[in-house]
Amino acid sequence: MINMNFAQRVVINTSELDWVSSPANGVLRKPLEREAKESGHTTSVVQYGPNTAFATHPHPKGEEIFVLEGVFSDEHGDYPAGTYLRNPPGSSHAPFSKDGCIILVKLNQFSPGDTELVRINTREANWLAGHGGLEVMPLHDFEHEHVALVKWPKGEVFQPHAHFGGEEIFVLSGEFIDELGRYPKGTWLRSPHMSKHHPYVEQETVILVKTGHLPIA
Numbered sequence: 001m002i003n004m005n006f007a008q009r010v011v012i013n014t015s016e017l018d019w020v021s022s023p024a025n026g027v028l029r030k031p032l033e034r035e036a037k038e039s040g041h042t043t044s045v046v047q048y049g050p051n052t053a054f055a056t057h058p059h060p061k062g063e064e065i066f067v068l069e070g071v072f073s074d075e076h077g078d079y080p081a082g083t084y085l086r087n088p089p090g091s092s093h094a095p096f097s098k099d100g101c102i103i104l105v106k107l108n109q110f111s112p113g114d115t116e117l118v119r120i121n122t123r124e125a126n127w128l129a130g131h132g133g134l135e136v137m138p139l140h141d142f143e144h145e146h147v148a149l150v151k152w153p154k155g156e157v158f159q160p161h162a163h164f165g166g167e168e169i170f171v172l173s174g175e176f177i178d179e180l181g182r183y184p185k186g187t188w189l190r191s192p193h194m195s196k197h198h199p200y201v202e203q204e205t206v207i208l209v210k211t212g213h214l215p216i217a
Helices: none
Strands: 010-013 027-034 042-048 057-059 063-074 077-080 083-087 091-093 101-107 118-121 135-142 145-152 161-163 167-173 175-178 181-184 187-191 195-197 205-211
Touching: 010 027, 010 181, 042 063, 077 083, 077 118, 083 135, 118 135, 167 175, 167 181, 175 205, 181 187
Parallel strands: none
Antiparallel strands: 010 187, 027 042, 042 101, 057 091, 063 077, 063 083, 063 101, 083 118, 135 145, 145 205, 161 195, 167 187, 167 205, 175 181
């Protein structure tokens, strides 16, 4: 197992991790949290080389993807960088990449009843006004779980706050900062239920944020 104690705070600069092999030739990955080697709760950064593919496979408890670089594809379509996808529990597909891509993948983490199929090209969707100078792009909501992009303008400071049901962040650009550290592009953070911090930025920064989904006990 890797980072499966959800009561612990985890910070990983994924640019500092080595790529490791996967069952598919030419597909590499950086595990961030993993319940079992090829099953169960998993979060990884995955790299598809040019003209690489995975065999058709199911997602018994769902799959969530954000395309970080290149174009990710399956038999249903092509998904360029900036695309957010949710493949619901019981779905299956045969993913591939013609020219290569890098994706953030979360497997087997959907709540029961969360069956919405989602395809959002965030480079074409609209930003909404958030608190202070923040801009927010909602991506998915189900019960206590909320997923969004958040754009922080240069010099923005957010109020101190706690995370009911925890928080996960992946820094897409810029540098996210709080009193606990500085987190450059490519950093993944997982903070447990009712953890607190006082975040800010010094440069424009965009983060992918998920809240309310971690165990509360």
